[in-house]
Amino acid sequence: xxxxxxxxxxxxxxxxxxxxxxxxxxxxxxxxxxxxxxxxxxxxxxxxxxxxxxxxxxxxxxxxxxxxxxxxxxxxxxxxxxxxxxxxxxxxxxxxxxxxxxxxxxxxxxxxxxxxxxxxxxxxxxxxxxxxxxxxxxxxxxxxxxxxxxxxxxxxxxxxxxxxxxxxxxxxxxxxxxxxxxxxxxxxxxxxxxxxxxxxxxxxxxxxxxxxxxxxxxxxxxxxxxx
Amino acid sequence: xxxxxxxxxxxxxxxxxxxxxxxxxxxxxxxxxxxxxxxxxxxxxxxxxxxxxxxxxxxxxxxxxxxxxxxxxxxxxxxxxxxxxxxxxxxxxxxxxxxxxxxxxxxxxxxxxxxxxxxxxxxxxxxxxxxxxxxxxxxxxxxxxxxxxxxxxxxxxxxxxxxxxxxxxxxxxxxxxxxxxxxxxxxxxxxxxxxxxxxxxxxxxxxxxxxxxxxxxxxxxxxxxxxxxxxxxxxxxxxxxxxxxx
Numbered sequence: 001x002x003x004x005x006x007x008x009x010x011x012x013x014x015x016x017x018x019x020x021x022x023x024x025x026x027x028x029x030x031x032x033x034x035x036x037x038x039x040x041x042x043x044x045x046x047x048x049x050x051x052x053x054x055x056x057x058x059x060x061x062x063x064x065x066x067x068x069x070x071x072x073x074x075x076x077x078x079x080x081x082x083x084x085x086x087x088x089x090x091x092x093x094x095x096x097x098x099x100x101x102x103x104x105x106x107x108x109x110x111x112x113x114x115x116x117x118x119x120x121x122x123x124x125x126x127x128x129x130x131x132x133x134x135x136x137x138x139x140x141x142x143x144x145x146x147x148x149x150x151x152x153x154x155x156x157x158x159x160x161x162x163x164x165x166x167x168x169x170x171x172x173x174x175x176x177x178x179x180x181x182x183x184x185x186x187x188x189x190x191x192x193x194x195x196x197x198x199x200x201x202x203x204x205x206x207x208x209x210x211x212x213x214x215x216x217x218x219x220x221x222x223x224x225x226x227x
Numbered sequence: 228x229x230x231x232x233x234x235x236x237x238x239x240x241x242x243x244x245x246x247x248x249x250x251x252x253x254x255x256x257x258x259x260x261x262x263x264x265x266x267x268x269x270x271x272x273x274x275x276x277x278x279x280x281x282x283x284x285x286x287x288x289x290x291x292x293x294x295x296x297x298x299x300x301x302x303x304x305x306x307x308x309x310x311x312x313x314x315x316x317x318x319x320x321x322x323x324x325x326x327x328x329x330x331x332x333x334x335x336x337x338x339x340x341x342x343x344x345x346x347x348x349x350x351x352x353x354x355x356x357x358x359x360x361x362x363x364x365x366x367x368x369x370x371x372x373x374x375x376x377x378x379x380x381x382x383x384x385x386x387x388x389x390x391x392x393x394x395x396x397x398x399x400x401x402x403x404x405x406x407x408x409x410x411x412x413x414x415x416x417x418x419x420x421x422x423x424x425x426x427x428x429x430x431x432x433x434x435x436x437x438x439x440x441x442x443x444x445x446x447x448x449x450x451x452x453x454x455x456x457x458x459x460x461x462x463x464x465x466x467x468x469x470x471x472x473x
Contacts, residue, residue: 005330005331005332005333006333009330009333010330010331012330013327013330013331016327016330017316017319017323017327020318020319020323021316021318021319022318024318024319024357025318080316080318083317084312084313084314084315084316084317084358084366085310085311085312085313085314086314086315086316088280088308088310088312088314089314089315089328089373090331091280092278092279092280092303092306092308092314093303093328093331093332094300094301094303094304094331094332094333095300095331096300226282
């Protein structure tokens with residue numbers, strides 16, 4: 001029996017599998033969500049900010065929350081593949097291995113966006129400061145894409161190590177610093193009402209990092225998962 | 228009979244340790260070859276190289292006319308693999324796991340095939356249950372189902388009886404027998420001589436990084452596989468001692 005698996009069908013299959021498994025277990029999103037809410041609560045009670053300073057720290061608090069929660073999600077997402085040898089099952093399929101990478105990346109991105117969609121209104125209520133705006137949503141889309149693109153690659157590298165839980169943040173955080181800085185600057189700009197054309201440098205930087213990280217991951221994923 | 232698997236001068240190193248040393252190995256179509264050997268002999272390494280999960284340092288490998296590692300995707304289409312682990316997702320049902328793998332293998336209308344497989348492995352009544360609720364034996368039966376889902380030419384089994392109790396092992400043997408009688412080429416590694424003695428058509432002994440001996444089931448001595456296996460290992464150990472001058 002001869003079958004050819006198209007690149008896009010393989011991506012769809014991996015996304016479908018991750019979404020169905022998460023719908024059942026709710027381990028990944030619930031873990032990320034509880035962690036994010038705790039971070040927001042802790043910042044809220046520990047900083048005791050005046051209304052005027054709240055606006056200036058909002059972007060930083062939001063992005064630190066998203067990035068830390070994202071690490072939990074990325075670790076869990078690859079740990080599931082390591083259980084029962086499932087990663088080998090994926091690698092044994094007659095598909096371009098980068099399709100597996102894109103499938104995992106897109107699923108991780110969806111999980112991150114779900115968490116972001118919940119924490120934005122919670123943050124707005126807790127800090128009594130509306131943060132929901134098209135500009136911020138746009139920056140979250142761009143920033144989280146770059147983060148997930150490189151994060152999924154590094155998580156597939158870290159998952160092969162015994163110290164994977166510690167290894168991933170150590171590898172990931174230094175690499176995503178440009179994304180974090182650009183995301184915080186652009187988000188802050190949108191939140192304090194700076195015009196879009198004044199933020200284009202940060203947006204371009206984010207877009208450039210998204211392209212670079214996705215391209216690098218596309219090129220090296222096969223080598224990273226190779227024994 | 229045509230050669231399905233051919234390995235020439237295979238070398239595999241992990242750091243400075245050479246696990247496979249100029250290994251030569253071939254399997255004809257329809258053969259059921261059991262690879263026997265002590266722990267650390269390189270059985271799992273050999274199967275991981277054959278399944279394209281690991282790359283050799285040197286040597287040529289062809290499976291079904293395609294070479295590894297250059298034509299790995301084409302080779303993977305011809306292979307079904309059963310390892311110590313079931314390669315199944317605990318949060319998906321048996322049916323969903325098979326559906327997922329059928330999509331990865333590019334099967335267009337897999338429902339009939341999935342039903343056929345579930346019947347073959349005797350899990351059609353538990354098809355909606357999540358894998359994490361299955362016993363180890365049931366998971367291993369489904370792992371065989373997953374491995375033959377795309378009707379591969381070659382089945383690679385890496386100690387599939389590991390962790391199974393007597394009943395589950397017997398059930399697995401029956402299943403493997405059914406699979407083997409359908410004309411597939413099977414390569415299985417095992418420690419359990421008693422089990423493979425009744426299943427394989429050829430026995431290869433792998434130790435010290437090489438296939439040291441190969442014998443057909445028809446040529447086994449009167450006292451069977453165990454006697455043959457022990458005599459081969461003793462001879463190799465004696466030769467090694469002589470070389471070392473002890």
